[in-house]
Amino acid sequence: MGGLPVRILSRYLLRQHLAPLIFALSALTALMLLNQIAKRFPELVGKGLSWSVIGEVFVLSIPFIIAMTLPMAVLVAVLHAMSRLAADNEITAMAANGISVSRIARPVLAGAALVTLIAFLWNDQVLPRTNHRLRTLLVDIQRKKPSFALKEQVINEVVPDQFFLRAARIDRATNRLRDVTIYDLSEADRRRIITADSGRMAYTPGQTDLYLTLVDGDIQEVRRGDDAQFNRTFFHTNHIRVRGVSNQLVITEEDSYRTDREMTICDMQRAVAAARDDAQAAHRDADAMVEGDLRRLAGLAPRTHAPPPNLDPSGGAYCDLLRRLGRRLLPAEAQAQTVQPPAYQVPAPPSPLPVTLAVTTGEDDRALGARRRAAAYLVEIHKKLAIAGACFVFALIGIPVALRFPRGGAGLVIGVAVSVFAIYYIGLIAGEDLGDRLILSPFLAMWGTNLVFGAFGLIGLLVMTRSSPAARGGDWSDVREALVSRFRRRRA
Numbered sequence: 001m002g003g004l005p006v007r008i009l010s011r012y013l014l015r016q017h018l019a020p021l022i023f024a025l026s027a028l029t030a031l032m033l034l035n036q037i038a039k040r041f042p043e044l045v046g047k048g049l050s051w052s053v054i055g056e057v058f059v060l061s062i063p064f065i066i067a068m069t070l071p072m073a074v075l076v077a078v079l080h081a082m083s084r085l086a087a088d089n090e091i092t093a094m095a096a097n098g099i100s101v102s103r104i105a106r107p108v109l110a111g112a113a114l115v116t117l118i119a120f121l122w123n124d125q126v127l128p129r130t131n132h133r134l135r136t137l138l139v140d141i142q143r144k145k146p147s148f149a150l151k152e153q154v155i156n157e158v159v160p161d162q163f164f165l166r167a168a169r170i171d172r173a174t175n176r177l178r179d180v181t182i183y184d185l186s187e188a189d190r191r192r193i194i195t196a197d198s199g200r201m202a203y204t205p206g207q208t209d210l211y212l213t214l215v216d217g218d219i220q221e222v223r224r225g226d227d228a229q230f231n232r233t234f235f236h237t238n239h240i241r242v243r244g245v246s247n248q249l250v251i252t253e254e255d256s257y258r259t260d261r262e263m264t265i266c267d268m269q270r271a272v273a274a275a276r277d278d279a280q281a282a283h284r285d286a287d288a289m290v291e292g293d294l295r296r297l298a299g300l301a302p303r304t305h306a307p308p309p310n311l312d313p314s315g316g317a318y319c320d321l322l323r324r325l326g327r328r329l330l331p332a333e334a335q336a337q338t339v340q341p342p343a344y345q346v347p348a349p350p351s352p353l354p355v356t357l358a359v360t361t362g363e364d365d366r367a368l369g370a371r372r373r374a375a376a377y378l379v380e381i382h383k384k385l386a387i388a389g390a391c392f393v394f395a396l397i398g399i400p401v402a403l404r405f406p407r408g409g410a411g412l413v414i415g416v417a418v419s420v421f422a423i424y425y426i427g428l429i430a431g432e433d434l435g436d437r438l439i440l441s442p443f444l445a446m447w448g449t450n451l452v453f454g455a456f457g458l459i460g461l462l463v464m465t466r467s468s469p470a471a472r473g474g475d476w477s478d479v480r481e482a483l484v485s486r487f488r489r490r491r492a
Helices: 003-045 049-088 091-094 099-143 266-298 316-327 333-337 357-404 411-435 442-466 476-491
Strands: 156-159 161-171 176-184 190-203 210-223 224-242
Touching: 003 049, 003 099, 049 091, 049 099, 049 357, 049 411, 091 099, 099 357, 099 442, 176 210, 190 224, 266 316, 266 357, 357 411, 357 442, 411 442
Parallel strands: none
Antiparallel strands: 156 161, 161 176, 176 190, 190 210, 210 224
């Protein structure tokens, strides 16, 4: 075929997939968003928040939902479009004009590759920023009106690492508490456990501090480091003021702390390099301690070790490209404020104390912790790539399935999409756990499911290219009959 018909055919096939893709993405995103609204809305409304803040929470949830639903939308679009083309005998007509199945699949896979690229940029550049903003906003909301955020029969963290409260019953209308237990760790030299039959929560006039009135209880106090100094005091009424617990929503403008899901690939690559340097430094410190102790026992002077080179990981060509684009697009003031990766810190010289098993074991634990941190960041990097790559893999699966069962209809689309999606994400979750625990390499943990599905899709596509279009066909019942017949043959 000439160049023009080929281009027309490619555009036609892509247009057939565009509408189902948009519809599937919109429907799946809306469905998952409604699930988020059903889970979070009662808690958010009970805190007396403005509708703009509530809306911001759900808007910031959309990028993560899109990252999850986009691969499934690609699969649904390919199954729907290709099965319809086959059912309408358009695939047969194309084959009669000398157009092979591989030629038909080429523009579809090219479109899936473009979606994969968009998904990767979305997961790496948009998603970390929205995840970070959503987390800080939820933390700010949690600090507002703890009486509404508290859960019954659960130890709630009112002040991070300092003040914890548990109540068997909470009347959210009156802020009254029943069967109260408080764990006060605010003072460095003592711990307090306060129990009360009932209590009430209120705020100071300035709405800045939490005021607790407890009735009929006791205070158990113990000194840290000296459990023998125990004191117990009974009370009829006890007033506790918890400072820094605001009834006002204070929006955090800047939060430097970021989890791995709030970091770009370039940020995580720097974190991986720092963790690996820490692991190597732990091994060097342990070796230096052993060597220093042996030389000291032998009456030799301690050896001076040269510091390791100052490492500054660039992050590869992708990160270099982003930095060059940033220098071109950002003004000079913004470039000056850009956070630079920290330089490698030379570890302190080893202690002259005699080496013990505890010292070397501590360094081994330090190295193991560093390797686990590096693995966690690498798992998240490959997870971003694998979820984006699933768009291409799902298209590779959908083409042969749709051509083999063109009359499957909605049952085929829903059945295959749900099955593939469920198996894929079960494998993804299991792989993430195995990768974080250093059981599997981060690449294999995150890409294993992609590789398996990709192999099945490629084999199916090769089979369809070798079969005659006239021999294809069948509907969803053919799948059932094939499975039943195979089961019967095995039992016989």
